[in-house]
Amino acid sequence: MGLIVIRYGEIGLKGGNRWYFVKRLRKNVRDCLKKHDLVGEVHSVGQRVYVQVEEVERAVEKLRDVFGIVSLSPAQEVAADIEVIMAEALRVAEVVGLDETRTFRVKSRRADKAFSLTSPAINRLVGAHVQGATGAQVDLSDAADLTIGVEVRQDHALVFGQTVAGHGGLPLGSEGRAVALMSGGIDSPVAAWLIMRRGCGVIPIHFRQSEVELAKFMDNCQVLSRYAYGWDIRPIVLDHREVFDETYEKLRRLGAERWACIFCKRALLQKACEIADQHKAKALVTGDSLGQVASQTLDNLEVISYGIEKPILRPLIGLDKTEITALARRIGTFEISTREACSCPYLPPDPLTKASLPKLRAIVEKMGDGDEGRGTRDKGRGTREWGVE
Amino acid sequence: MGLIVIRYGEIGLKGGNRWYFVKRLRKNVRDCLKKHDLVGEVHSVGQRVYVQVEEVERAVEKLRDVFGIVSLSPAQEVAADIEVIMAEALRVAEVVGLDETRTFRVKSRRADKAFSLTSPAINRLVGAHVQGATGAQVDLSDAADLTIGVEVRQDHALVFGQTVAGHGGLPLGSEGRAVALMSGGIDSPVAAWLIMRRGCGVIPIHFRQSEVELAKFMDNCQVLSRYAYGWDIRPIVLDHREVFDETYEKLRRLGAERWACIFCKRALLQKACEIADQHKAKALVTGDSLGQVASQTLDNLEVISYGIEKPILRPLIGLDKTEITALARRIGTFEISTREACSCPYLPPDPLTKASLPKLRAIVEKMGDGDEGRGTRDKGRGTREWGVE
Numbered sequence: 002m003g004l005i006v007i008r009y010g011e012i013g014l015k016g017g018n019r020w021y022f023v024k025r026l027r028k029n030v031r032d033c034l035k036k037h038d039l040v041g042e043v044h045s046v047g048q049r050v051y052v053q054v055e056e057v058e059r060a061v062e063k064l065r066d067v068f069g070i071v072s073l074s075p076a077q078e079v080a081a082d083i084e085v086i087m088a089e090a091l092r093v094a095e096v097v098g099l100d101e102t103r104t105f106r107v108k109s110r111r112a113d114k115a116f117s118l119t120s121p122a123i124n125r126l127v128g129a130h131v132q133g134a135t136g137a138q139v140d141l142s143d144a145a146d147l148t149i150g151v152e153v154r155q156d157h158a159l160v161f162g163q164t165v166a167g168h169g170g171l172p173l174g175s176e177g178r179a180v181a182l183m184s185g186g187i188d189s190p191v192a193a194w195l196i197m198r199r200g201c202g203v204i205p206i207h208f209r210q211s212e213v214e215l216a217k218f219m220d221n222c223q224v225l226s227r228y229a230y231g232w233d234i235r236p237i238v239l240d241h242r243e244v245f246d247e248t249y250e251k252l253r254r255l256g257a258e259r260w261a262c263i264f265c266k267r268a269l270l271q272k273a274c275e276i277a278d279q280h281k282a283k284a285l286v287t288g289d290s291l292g293q294v295a296s297q298t299l300d301n302l303e304v305i306s307y308g309i310e311k312p313i314l315r316p317l318i319g320l321d322k323t324e325i326t327a328l329a330r331r332i333g334t335f336e337i338s339t340r341e342a343c344s345c346p347y348l349p350p351d352p353l354t355k356a357s358l359p360k361l362r363a364i365v366e367k368m369g370d371g372d373e374g375r376g377t378r379d380k381g382r383g384t385r386e387w388g389v390e
Numbered sequence: 391m392g393l394i395v396i397r398y399g400e401i402g403l404k405g406g407n408r409w410y411f412v413k414r415l416r417k418n419v420r421d422c423l424k425k426h427d428l429v430g431e432v433h434s435v436g437q438r439v440y441v442q443v444e445e446v447e448r449a450v451e452k453l454r455d456v457f458g459i460v461s462l463s464p465a466q467e468v469a470a471d472i473e474v475i476m477a478e479a480l481r482v483a484e485v486v487g488l489d490e491t492r493t494f495r496v497k498s499r500r501a502d503k504a505f506s507l508t509s510p511a512i513n514r515l516v517g518a519h520v521q522g523a524t525g526a527q528v529d530l531s532d533a534a535d536l537t538i539g540v541e542v543r544q545d546h547a548l549v550f551g552q553t554v555a556g557h558g559g560l561p562l563g564s565e566g567r568a569v570a571l572m573s574g575g576i577d578s579p580v581a582a583w584l585i586m587r588r589g590c591g592v593i594p595i596h597f598r599q600s601e602v603e604l605a606k607f608m609d610n611c612q613v614l615s616r617y618a619y620g621w622d623i624r625p626i627v628l629d630h631r632e633v634f635d636e637t638y639e640k641l642r643r644l645g646a647e648r649w650a651c652i653f654c655k656r657a658l659l660q661k662a663c664e665i666a667d668q669h670k671a672k673a674l675v676t677g678d679s680l681g682q683v684a685s686q687t688l689d690n691l692e693v694i695s696y697g698i699e700k701p702i703l704r705p706l707i708g709l710d711k712t713e714i715t716a717l718a719r720r721i722g723t724f725e726i727s728t729r730e731a732c733s734c735p736y737l738p739p740d741p742l743t744k745a746s747l748p749k750l751r752a753i754v755e756k757m758g759d760g761d762e763g764r765g766t767r768d769k770g771r772g773t774r775e776w777g778v779e
Contacts (some may be wrong), residue, residue, distance in 0.1 A: 011682075011711055013410045018684050019679050141516030169710045177688035195708030199680035201688060254730075282686040291703075292565045293586035299566035299590060299672040306701040314680075314690050319584030321558045322400055 003057035003076050006062065006152070006159060007050040010071040010169060025172040025200075026050060026069045029231035036230065037063045046154070047112050052068030061165055067173075067230050068198050070167030070360030074150060076159040081352035083118060086158050087130040090149050093162035094131050097147055101136030105147040113155045123151055166373040174231045179314060180277040181286035182269060185342065188288030188317055191325055193225060195316040196286045202232040204280055208241040208269055211343035220337045227333070237276060244272050249347055251368045259353045260364060262296050266305045274311050282311075291316040293322060296352045304356035392446035393467050394453065395541070395548060397438040398462040407651045413464055414561040414589075415439060415458045418620035425619065426452045435543070436501050448556060450554055455617050457587045458564075459556030463539060465548040465637050474520040475547050479538050482551035483520050483577040486536055490525035494536040502544045511538055560589030563620045566590035568703060569666040571658060574606030574731065577677030577706055579723040580714050582614060584705040585675045595671050597630040600732035616722070626665060627726060633661050638736055640757045648742045649753060653714035655694045663700050671700075676702040682711060683739045693745035 009026060027043050027050060034041045034054065041054030049252070054060045057075045064073055077084045077093070081109040090107065099105055109123035127149065128139055140146075140154065181193035181203045193203045205225065207218040222236040245268045252260055273285050289297060306313055317325055329335035398415060400681040408762060414464045416432050423443065430443030443449045446464045453462055455585075466482070468474045479496065488494055498512040509517070514537065517528055541548040568594045570582035582592045594614065606626065610626040634657045641649055662674050678686060694701055707716055718724035 169712065171681050179688065190582070192708070196680070198710075199708055201680060283692040291585070291590060299568065302701050303672040307573050309697070312695040313701070314707050314709030315703065316705075318703050319581070319588055321587075345723065 002053050002055060004076045004159070005052040005054060005057060005061060005077045005168075006074045006161065007052065008048075008073070009050065009069050011069075011171065012194055019236070022057050022172055022175055022323055025175045025231065026067070029067050029069070029172050030064060030344065032049050033063055033230040036291055036321075039063070044384055045059075047264055049152075050063065064164055064200045065167050066171040066228050067172075068168055069229065071173035072166050073162040074164045074333050076150075076152075076161035078159055079158050081113070081116060081153055081156065081158045082121065083126060085354050086123070086151055086153075086160060089160040090127045090151065091131055091134050093149055093160060094137070094147065096145075097162060099131070099135045099137045099147055101138075102257050103137045103146040104140035104144070105131060105135075106139060106141050106145040106151060107131070107149045107151060111153045113208045115155075116153045119248070120333070121139070123153070127151060131324045134287070168228075170198035171251050172231065173197055173200055173229065174202050176200035177284075178280065178282045179284040180204045180206055180273045180280065180282045181208050182288075183218055183221065184288075185214035185221075185338065185340075186288070187329050187335065187338040188290060188293075188325055190221040190225065190288075190338065191328045191332060192286050192288040194228065194328070194334075195334050196314055197225065197228060197232075203234070203286065204237065204276070205234060205284055206237045206239065206273055206276055208244060209238050210345060213341060213343040218338050219339055221334045224287050224333045224337065244268050245347070248368075252364075255364065257378055258349045259351060260356070260361075262348050262352045263301060263304055263345060263356050263361070266329065267309070270305070270309045270313065274309065277311055284312045284314050285309070286314045286316070288317055289313075290317040290320060290322070290325065295354050296320070298354050300355045300357060301353065304358060307358060311346060329358040391442050391444060392523045393548070394441040394446060394450060394464045394590065395444060395463045395550065396441065396556075397437075397460045397462070398439065400458075400560065401667065403404055405478045411458070411564055411573060414620065415456070415702070418456050418534045418561050418563070420732055421451060422452055422456050422619040428452070436540075438619050446477065454554055454556050456561075456619050457557055457559040457589065458561035458618065460558050461553050461555050461768050463550040463553045465539075465541075465550035467546050467548055470502070470505060470542055470545065470547045472512065472515060475512070475542075475549060476516050478538065478549040478671060478769050479516045480520050480523050482538055482549060483524055483526070486551060488520070488524045488536055489525045491526075492535040493527045493529035493533070494520060494524075494538060495528060495530050495534040496520070496540065496757075498540040498542070499625045502541045502542055505542045507588070512542070516540060519685060546635045550771065557587055557617075559587035561620065562589055562618065563588055563591050565589035567593060567669065567671045568673040568675050569593045569595055569662045569669065569671045571662055571677075572596050572607055572610065572679075573609075574603035574727065574729075575677070576718050576724065576727040577679060577682075579610040579614065579677075579715055579727065580721060580761075581675050581677040581703075581705050583617065583721050583723075585703055586614065586617060586621075590673075592623070592675065593624045593626060593665070593671055595625060595628065595662055595665055598627050599630045599734060602730060602732040606726050606729055610723045613722045613726065628661065633657050634736070637757075641753075644756055645724075646753055647738045648734070648740060649745070649750075650738050651741045652693055652734045652745050652750070654736060656698070656742065659694070659698045663698065666700055673701045674698070675703045675705070676704075677706055679706040679711070679714065680710060688745050693750050696747060696750070710724070 023045050027284050030043050039054055040059050041052050061073055061075055077089055079089045107124045107127045109120040111120050150161045176199055179201050183205045184190040196205050205222050209215050222234050226234045244266050248264050252258055412434050419432050428443055428449050430441050450462055450464055466478055468478045489649050496513045496516045499508040500509050565588055568590050572578040572594045586592050594611050598604050611623050615623045634654050638655050641647055679750045
C-alpha cells in the first residue's frame with residue numbers, strides 16, 4: 002500500500018461550510034477509486050485528504066481529474082524523527098537520480114507544533130543531508146529540478162518528491178445541477194466542463210440534427226465523464242425538428258428566415274428549461290462567447306435570453322477563441338469537436354445581427370398563436386406571459 | 391518617425407464583418423495615440439494595422455492595452471531587396487547584442503507573392519548572414535533568444551526583432567454596451583474588464599455604502615480607463631440605502647433578515663436594468679463566481695436572477711479564485727481591491743444559501759405592496775409582472 006496526499010485550495014477558505022465540501026471531496030475521491038477498480042482508503046486530517054492505495058501511480062493519474070483537488074503527491078509515511086526523515090528524503094532524491102548537475106530544495110510543513118524543530122530548521126538539516134550525499138545545488142525558487150516535501154504530523158511524518166497539479170475548483174455535486182446545451186462544436190463542452198469544475202453537476206442535452214454532430218456530442222460526453230466523480234453524465238438527446246420545425250415553417254411563410262437563429266435558440270433554451278425542471282436543475286449552461294460569430298451580438302443575446310426563466314450560465318462569455326481552444330485541448334474535447342462538421346440546415350445566408358425586442362414582438366404577433374420559440378410547457382399562453390408583451 | 395506593426399487575431403476570422411472590426415480597431419488605436427499625446431498615423435493593409443509614430447517605445451507600451459490587438463512589433467521599413475533585408479536583420483541582431491552564447495531564428499512572411507524568394511529561402515539567406523556575422527546558433531523553436539521577423543510587401547519590406555503581446559479580444563465598442571455592477575472587491579472589476587475585452591463598452595455602477603468602498607470603486611474605474619480606447623469609462627454612483635433600505639426594513643419586520651442578500655441583489659440588478667435602459671445598454675455584468683462564498687449557490691442565483699429583464703453576463707462564473715486573482719494582478723486592480731475593506735451593514739450572520747422561488751413568493755406576498763427588491767420603474771406593478779407569480 003502506498004499513500005497519496007491530496008491538497009484542496011479554495012475549499013479550505015470556506016469557513017463553516019468547509020466540512021461539507023471536504024466530505025463531498027472524500028466521497029468523490031472514493032467514487033474515482035471505485036470507477037477505476039482501485040482498492041483504497043480515504044480519510045482527511047487537517048487541511049489534507051489522504052488516500053491509502055495499492056496502485057499509487059495509476060491512482061494519481063486518475064485522481065488528478067477529481068474537481069476540488071489543487072495538487073497531489075505520492076508520499077512515504079515515516080516516523081516523526083528527523084534522522085528518519087533525512088534518510089527518506091535522500092532516498093526520494095536518489096530515486097529521481099538527483100546529482101551535482103541538478104538543483105533541489107526542501108519545503109517543510111509542521112502540522113504538529115510540538116515537534117522539536119521548526120520548518121526552517123527541518124529544511125536546513127534535510128537540505129544539508131541531501132546536498133552532502135548527492136552534490137546537488139540548492140535552489141529555493143520554483144525553478145528547482147526537485148522539490149522535496151516534508152510534512153510532520155503528530156505521530157508520523159510524510160516525505161514526497163513529486164507534486165502533480167489537479168484542476169482546482171470545487172467537489173462535483175456540491176453546487177447543485179444545471180442543464181448544459183451541447184452541440185458538436187468546440188465551445189459548449191468547454192462551458193460544461195468549467196461549470197462542472199465549480200462543483201455543479203451537469204446534464205448535457207443535445208438537439209439532434211445529424212448523426213455526425215450527435216456522435217461528436219456523445220463522444221464529448223464520454224470525455225466529460227472522465228471528470229465526473231460523484232456525478233454521472235447522462236446525456237439527453239432530443240429531435241431538433243420537433244422543437245423548432247413548426248416555428249421555422251411560420252418564419253419562412255412570413256419571409257423572416259433571418260430570424261431563424263434567434264427563434265431556434267429561444268426554442269432550445271425553453272425546452273432546456275423544461276428538462277431542467279424535470280431534473281431539479283436550477284440553471285442552463287451555454288457556450289456563448291460574445292462576438293465570436295456575427296450573430297453572437299449583445300443585441301441578439303438580449304432577445305434570445307428575454308423571458309427565459311432559468312439563469313443562463315455562460316462561462317465563456319469573456320474568453321477569446323484561442324483561450325477556449327486551449328481549454329478544449331486540455332480537457333480532451335478538441336479533437337472530437339474539430340472532426341468533420343455538419344452545418345445547420347436552418348442557417349440563413351444572412352442571419353440577423355441586430356435583433357430587438359420590439360421586432361421580436363412584432364414577429365410573434367404576426368405568427369398569431371403565441372407559442373413559437375417556446376417549449377411545450379408554455380403552449381396556450383399568450384404573448385404576454387411569453388415575456389414579449 | 392518609427393513604424394509599429396499591429397497583429398489582430400480573431401478579427402481576421404470574421405469574414406464579411408472583418409472590415410467593420412478593423413475600422414473600429416484603427417479608430418481605437420488613434421484614440422489611444424491621442425489620449426497619450428502621441429503624434430502618429432494609422433492605416434491598415436492586408437491582415438495588419440500599421441502605426442507611424444514619433445515615440446515608438448512609449449507608443450508600444452500604450453497600444454498593447456488596446457483590445458483586439460494580439461501582438462505588436464516596432465519595425466524598420468526597408469526596400470524589398472534581399473541584400474537590404476539581410477543588412478537590416480543583422481542591425482536588429484546587433485542592437486540586442488546577439489552573440490555566440492545566444493540563439494536566434496528568422497521568421498519570414500511574403501505578402502507579395504511576386505517577390506523572387508520564398509519565405510523558407512528568405513529565412514535561410516537572412517539566417518546565414520546573421521549567423522556568419524554574430525556566431526549565434528539557430529534555434530527554430532519558440533525558445534530562441536531572438537526571433538527576427540521579416541515581412542515582404544509589394545513596395546517595401548519590414549524587419550523587426552521584438553514582439554510584444556497584447557490582450558487579444560475584440561475592438562472596444564464593436565459589441566455594444568453593458569452596465570457592470572462593481573463593488574470595491576476583487577471580482578467585479580475583473581468581470582468588467584473581460585467583457586470590455588470582448589468589445590463591449592462598459593458603464594460601471596456602484597451602490598455606495600461607505601467612502602472606503604467607493605474610493606476603491608473609483609480607483610478601479612481609473613484602472614479600467616487605461617484599457618478604454620474608443621470608449622470612455624463614466625462611473626455611476628447611487629446611494630445603496632435609497633435602493634434597498636425600505637425593503638430591508640420590511641424584511642426585518644418579517645424576521646426574514648436571512649433573505650437580505652437575495653433581496654439586495656435583486657434590487658441592485660433591477661436598478662441596474664433601469665440605468666441600462668437609460669444608456670441603451672443591452673446587458674448587465676456581475677462578478678458572480680459559482681460557490682465562491684456560501685451564498686453564491688445555484689439556488690440563490692436562480693432566485694436572484696428570476697424575472698430580471700436584461701441578460702446577466704457573469705464572465706467569472708466558471709473560474710477559480712486563484713484564476714480571478716491572477717487576472718486582477720494582470721489588469722492592475724488587485725492592489726486596490728485588497729485595500730482595507732468596509733463590510734456590508736445588512737449582511738446577516740447566517741445568510742440564506744438555499745433560496746427558492748416559492749419561498750421568495752411567500753415573502754413578497756407578506757410584504758404586501760409588491761415593489762420590494764425592484765427598481766422604481768416597476769413600482770405599482772403586482773407580484774405577477776414581477777415574475778414571481
